[in-house]
Amino acid sequence: MPHTLAGPAHAELVIRKSRFICCVQPVEDRAQAQALVAALRAEHPQAAHVCWALLAGGQSAAVDDGEPGGTAGLPMLAVLRHQDLDAVLATVVRYWGGTKLGAGGLVRAYTDAVATALQGAVKLPRRRLAHLRCRLPYALEGWLRRQLAQAGATLDEVEHGDEVQLGFSLPEDEAPALKAALEDGGRGQLVWDPTD
Numbered sequence: 001m002p003h004t005l006a007g008p009a010h011a012e013l014v015i016r017k018s019r020f021i022c023c024v025q026p027v028e029d030r031a032q033a034q035a036l037v038a039a040l041r042a043e044h045p046q047a048a049h050v051c052w053a054l055l056a057g058g059q060s061a062a063v064d065d066g067e068p069g070g071t072a073g074l075p076m077l078a079v080l081r082h083q084d085l086d087a088v089l090a091t092v093v094r095y096w097g098g099t100k101l102g103a104g105g106l107v108r109a110y111t112d113a114v115a116t117a118l119q120g121a122v123k124l125p126r127r128r129l130a131h132l133r134c135r136l137p138y139a140l141e142g143w144l145r146r147q148l149a150q151a152g153a154t155l156d157e158v159e160h161g162d163e164v165q166l167g168f169s170l171p172e173d174e175a176p177a178l179k180a181a182l183e184d185g186g187r188g189q190l191v192w193d194p195t196d
Contacts, residue, residue: 002086002126009121015109017097022113024121027089030059037063040091048096051110053077056087067094071106079114086126090114130175131156133167133193140186141166147185151178165193 008025023040027033033054041050053076054061062073076090092113101109136144141164148155148168157167170178182190 002084003123004085004087004126006122006124009117011113011117011120013109013113013116014097015105016099016101018099018101018109019093019095019097020109020113021093021095022090022117024088024090024114024117026087027054027056028087029056030054030061033061033089036089037091040093044093044095046095047093049094050091051076051094052089052091053080053114054089055080055085056089067106067110068103071103072110075107075111076114079111079118083118083123085123090117128172129169130172131167131169132175132179133157133165134182135163135165135191135193136186137189138164140164140189143185144182144190147178147182153178 005024005026008023011022013020013022021044025036027036033052033056037050037052041047044050049065049067049072051065051067051072052061052063053073055077060077062077064070064072064074072092076092080088080090092110134144144166145155148166151170151174153168153170155166155168157165159165179192
């Protein structure tokens with residue numbers, strides 16, 4: 001089962017006067033990751049490179065940011081994959097110290113920076129979520145909201161029109177039992193919409 005991180009973890013390495021400042025943190029998608037990288041660039045305008053790697057929901061990315069191709073982003077991504085992580089962004093800010101490290105030295109430096117940060121990270125099992133949506137009469141809205149709260153489901157959307165439409169998410173393995181219980185309790189008045 002893939003894992004994610006409970007929160008950000010940091011590490012800093014100095015190799016031949018170059019500083020490698022790493023942060024590994026949970027993210028939901030590529031857009032959030034790119035926003036975090038942009039903020040990091042703004043925070044470190046004098047840095048020589050801001051390299052990053054992402055694994056999130058089937059999406060992956062490896063960015064060398066000016067380092068020789070394949071010496072930063074891909075090694076960082078390999079560390080994330082090796083530790084079976086998902087929904088994680090690894091960033092490494094490099095301040096150049098004036099000494100070239102060579103391709104092998106760069107690969108080791110970026111790999112070690114991410115691995116060191118992950119040693120201090122708290123990992124959590126990542127459960128896949130099912131996203132369900134149903135329509136129901138107004139009279140059942142309060143009942144359904146209580147059922148969702150008791151089941152620990154997250155209410156994602158509510159639309160009021162001729163009837164109420166609720167979208168919610170919960171761990172994939174719990175969805176069939178909750179759906180069956182809601183169908184029983186709703187006495188056939190819930191209409192399930194197809195979800196993506």
